[in-house]
Amino acid sequence: MGTAPDRRAQEAPPAPQGKAPRGIVATRRRSALFFASPALLLILLVTVFPVLYSIVLSFARVTIDYDGFQIEEFTVGNYGALLQSTAWYQALGFTLLYTVVTVTVELVLGMLAALVLERLGVTRGWMLALLLVPWSLVTIVSAQLWRYIYDSTYGIATWGFQALTGDAPVILGEPVSAAIALMVADIWKTTPFVAIILLAGLVMIPEEHYEAAELDGSSAWQTFWQVVMPQLLPTFTIAVLFRVLQAFGVFDLPFVLTQGGPGTATQTLAIMGYRVLFQDINIGPGAAIATSTALIVGLGCLLFLRAFRNQARGER
Amino acid sequence: MSRSRVRRGWRRWINVVNLGGVVIAVVTAVPLYWLVVNSFKTNAEIATSPPTLFPQDWTFENYVTAFVSNELAVYMLNSVIVAVATTAIVLGLSLFAGYALVGGKLRGSTPIMTTLLMLSVFPAIAVLTPIYLIERQLGLLNSHPGLILPYVAFNLPFAIWIMRNYLAGIPTTIEEASEIDGASPLRTMFSVILPMSTPGLFTVGVFTFTASWSEFLMALTFNSETSFRTIPVGIALFSTEFSVPFGAIFAGSVSATVPIVVLVLIFRRSIVSGLTSGAVKG
């Protein structure tokens, strides 16, 4: 992925008032440097050290002493322990499943919601305000709300099931239902995020394209796939990318709702990392879990970007 | 600009779009209703089975607990300061950085974008201790900047991606026209680029605000003093060892969410136009 020449750099404007095109490119680069540095420097300063620190610890046998973290010796044993641990494979599998399911459902529902929102007239403002509310709830609180809804004694979901099927399920007590419950709570809270991103992309599609499609006699389905999606792809790609990143690292919700339970059935990689780091106070393996998680999702994103490189760059 | 066509007759009200709107509204609102309604129930009623759909005894005791026995007002103030500051800084920095990273201006912009992605991907639990170490050395614990700095740093990558995406859609001709006119890059930014980037700014703003508002682990570890505590941590402290006081938690969160909702309702037209202003195209 080098600096492939693109449309913008090639369009050199006519020399104004004696300024050479090269001068403009140089000015652009200088100003771009100036514009980008504060953000980039801040990110590097605040995140590079902690991330490197964790990576270093993941390759060490670490103990805690009165003087803090002590690296006893460098070793790949932590990663070896992970690769031999069924709990880790289980967490990895569940995290992947969770990510795939929630992101897919949210994209579909979010797309539908965005389409509806786009066509709403007067009520659009109210709808948008309503959609922002679940999103503005503190994640911990939203998790507590769903915990209350799923409670086995007085949860309204439990009673709803009982009214419908006569069976009183213990929703958070069985692995499968707990996983589904977790995903439902996540989907409820996050679909507005996806819908809003997609909406913002949707409105950028010019009116004429729709009119042209209508003149051609395309059905709504055809219009969607032939007109809307192609133009929406950059926005769609971003939404997918960042939703996948978030879902893979999900922590707050399972932490409050299931604590990774029952047992370790809904233990995501982040929860497992938390458990190993702070419950077992096992620093080396905990750092290894964090680093390997970052590596896995990072590689996934790289592959994704490679496949959708044009869309991700925002080019049409 | 709405794309709603004018429909005649019953199709004006009963159509797929409106039905879809109703479904969305109901699905979104039902848990919210449950949240609000239960904040007004007594603890005994919250724990009854079967659950009552409407409070039999209305009470404000949960709100009293949240504000009086716990210092929710202080927590709200801290959360607001941290979230607003974070959002403002992220908006400013990401606008400029996103613009700078649109293809062609800077060499190596793609590797930079990729690195940003990688950094933002690292799980927060692992960076908790190193950041704590740094902040302790710098004396940033129990302060507002102590939270704002990490929040900004961890929200910037996504913000830059979003802004870059929107700004890439701005035709180069407009930009070049400004350059030809002899405008400095800063001037171009403020008078040309900024007005056209509102959808991106709104998205970034909303996302960053909610992320900072909700963040739990860092706020718990860095700001343990009551005077600097934020809402998520404050609400987590309502719980006792063996019981979760749903009433107080719901009351606290309703109180924390209502100001945001009110603001959003007041400014809903601007939000809508902000998010959809990219529609002026073609």
Added chain:
Amino acid sequence: MEIDRRGLFVGAAGLAGTLVLAGCAPQGERTEIGDWPTEVGDEPVTVDWWSAQIATNDGGDLRPRLIEEFGKAYPNVRINVVQAAADTDTNRTTLTTQIASGSTSPDVFHGDIAWPGQFAENKLATPLSTLVPDDFWDQYPEGLRTAASVDGDYYMFPIYIDNSFLVYRQDLLDKHGLQVPASWEEVAETSKRLIETGDVDYGFVYQGNVYEGMTCNVVEFVADAGGALTDEEVTEATATSSEAKRALEFMASLVTDGVTPRASLTYIEQSSLDAFTSGRAAFLRNWSYAYDTANSPEASGVAGKVGIRSRPGFDGTDATHTTIGGWGSYVNPHTRVPAAALAWARWLADEDAQQIIVREGGVIPARTASLTSPDAVEAGKPQYSIAADYTLVPRPTATAFYPKLSQGIYVNSNSIVAGQSAVGTGLSRMERQMDVALAGQAL
């Protein structure tokens, strides 16, 4: 390429910084144990106390009262309360991060009774044995002494403990002319009878979820059967002993006989208490707060109809067993005010504070003498008189790997009691996993 060079530079600087800071000692001198001052001088000094609420009799907070009383003995020492979360895991996260980074605050922290093993190993707490007279610790019950010490060295000043009790529907027993059960077998019998009458849905409920609470219950039943899950030094698992087998067989039979509902295998403290206070269960094993809550009209549907007794034993045994919950004070090894911190932590465990807890607190004091003192008798709480006769059984916490050890216990016992594994195979697996955990290899 400007950016690449800059990136390299920053990366290198970051790496260098990492290595430096990783080996860097936190600033400030730590007080060595041998030099720990025990005399509090006269200059004003502030002690940061990280603590959660200590309940009073009526659900309030006992801490201001304790601080006020302490101020009379040490007028120049100010106690600054830093509010902590009430649950163990959240607390441990923050405390580990802070103290492992050498933070000098908090000076004293309120910690779970199950922490000494872990905190000793990771140097997160100060060893206390040399800082107080040798006989200081004799004022606490033996089980508590075991829980608070690691390899003979004490790490925690106990403040209050929690015992588990059996609460039951006195009104239903009266209604059907049944006696209060005197053994587990009788609990099972009586439960079956009550379920038959239709007055309750469930017989005996407890916290059977896949979490720490299940470990507490299992440890108790195994103690009832006369055994233990590990050896005394907590170096080896003995989960396949005949006593453990008997205990788990009994717990599994409760479910198959319909005495304990399957739902109980998903209960934690709150849900099990809800099952009881909503009238669905006849017998409940829970901590001491459960009795008070069950009898309070605002919180319970069965207020005034509740009886309490110790957990019974099996037929033919006399001793009654409970495991130990509770919280105590740990001293931060990096504290800048060692003498004052020690004084505060010790004071909370000593007679004056313990008597206040007896008189005004809603928790069980740690000190044996306080539990049987005239104040306790006067307070008239049934939990106090029962607690005085209890045999305390600590969980096997004197190991650095307790969370993983406990996980081996609760995962497998839940599976056995739920009928998913046979008792024999389940216990073998439990023993294997416990041994792996004790070797520090569990992940």
